[in-house]
Amino acid sequence: MESIDFDVLNTALSWHEQGHHVLLGTVTHTWGSAPRPVGSMMAIRGDGHVRGSVSGGCVEDDLIRRIQAGELQETSPFELKYGLTADEAHRFGLPCGGTLELLMEPLSAASRIAELLAAVRQGLRVTRTLDLDTGAATLSTDSNAHQTRVQDRQLIAPFGPRYRLIIIGAAQMSRYVAQFALALDYQVIVCDPREEYLKEWDIAGVELSKEMPDDLLLRLQLDANSAVVTLTHDPKLDDMALIEALKSPAFYIGAIGSRTNNIKRRERLALFDISSAEIDKLHGPVGLFLGARTPPEIAIAVLAEMTAIRNGVSISQTHAARTDPLPGSGTEGGGSCMVGEFTK
Structure with a gap:
């Protein structure tokens, strides 16, 4: 619905x-x-x-x-x-x-x-x-x-049932993604087993989970009205969620990270019982290329891509954008600052 x-x-x-x-x-x-x-x-x-x-x-x-x-x-x-x-x-x-x-x-x-x-x-x-x-x-x-x-x-x-978004990680970026998703009437679930992050969460209308990401996704039984976005930068958490999400019928699965980190992530996922076709469902770097530099702008890019996929709009993966880190982004030398991570 x-x-x-x-x-x-x-x-x-x-x-x-x-x-x-x-x-x-x-x-x-x-x-x-x-x-x-x-x-x-x-x-x-x-x-x-x-x-x-x-x-x-x-x-x-x-x-x-x-x-x-x-x-x-x-x-x-x-x-x-x-x-x-x-x-x-x-x-x-x-x-x-x-x-x-x-x-x-x-x-x-x-x-x-x-x-x-x-x-x-x-x-x-x-x-x-x-x-x-x-x-x-x-x-x-x-x-x-x-x-x-x-x-x-x-x-x-x-x-049909409402669309739901499962966000892995409860840090700053997740707050903006959750707020925009709530405005679009998603049922939003934020999962983070790290208590120090969940204790600081104060956005109403969001369900919080301390479960391990893979356990949560298995319990939720993802369907075609589900979306999953991993935002922790920690492979121990993000990859666990992606392994389960990619085997599900979820309509959107995205992961934060630079191009380099995304390549490494795909190589790690290939070591598990996941087919190449399932790995190809992953949107990473996550979000439409909007030249986003701040957490709110990046959250808009994520929800924009999710909306396009939900509405059946084809997303080109060949954006005319630079592939090297943006100046001052903090990604030079392999860092993982959010700014510049969505260069495609």
């Missing part, structure tokens, strides 16, 4: 439980250019408060106007279309030729949003099927649905 979806559903459920009239809007079809893809969601309550987005803002403005005027009071799901004409597309801020179709669902107990969220929090993949005639929803964990669609008078929408 995308972070915005989780936020929209949580908010919609809270409003409904407070007694508000709430409509859950889902983009079900687009033609031409459209600002938001199929499956995008928003919630709007009876007084016009909105959470989420289905367009650049103008469609939301129209829905707010209409619901505050006493419209959109239906008790069964209904469909709305925007951008049918060039004038309407312009009025609603849609790109040239863009048209979108929304399914508006009045929330009720039959919507089963609370059960859906509970299942997703447990790490389950759930398909929610909404009957457009009755407004009743059913939940299934054995469906092969991969994309939101309307079929046979039913809205079929798949939801």
Whole structure:
């Protein structure tokens, strides 16, 4: 489940439980250019408060106007279309030729949003099927649905667990990576068996683990919604995590270090029961090349690369960047200062 979806559903459920009239809007079809893809969601309550987005803002403005005027009071799901004409597309801020179709669902107990969220929090993949005639929803964990669609008078929408990031090491760099990952709604777990580092951790919303990295990853049973980044500079810790992570279906695995250290790391990993194809999954030096020099900039580079991989964007490994250490980086002579480590 995308972070915005989780936020929209949580908010919609809270409003409904407070007694508000709430409509859950889902983009079900687009033609031409459209600002938001199929499956995008928003919630709007009876007084016009909105959470989420289905367009650049103008469609939301129209829905707010209409619901505050006493419209959109239906008790069964209904469909709305925007951008049918060039004038309407312009009025609603849609790109040239863009048209979108929304399914508006009045929330009720039959919507089963609370059960859906509970299942997703447990790490389950759930398909929610909404009957457009009755407004009743059913939940299934054995469906092969991969994309939101309307079929046979039913809205079929798949939801998956939140993405999670396991950070190995609790030093300064980890703090910035964790903060940015939290902003992207990752479940963040920081692992460091060195107590002197964990005792200084004070960022809320992060799960801390004193386990050895390999033990933690085995316990967590990494899946395709998992990412692992090793940031300790200590092969005894980083390599232990990488050995387990590279054998897993994790969508992103990255390791801090210079080009030279990355080559040595790959040579060490090849000594274990890891195939060359598995070692090739490693992103190291970690992060997109942004010319990053400070810990916050480097953290942005890490999360930028992770986001690109998560979104299926191809990352070129042949950046037009210098391969020698940056002046003053502290990496001359084989040091391991963070600055300059991400030169690719």
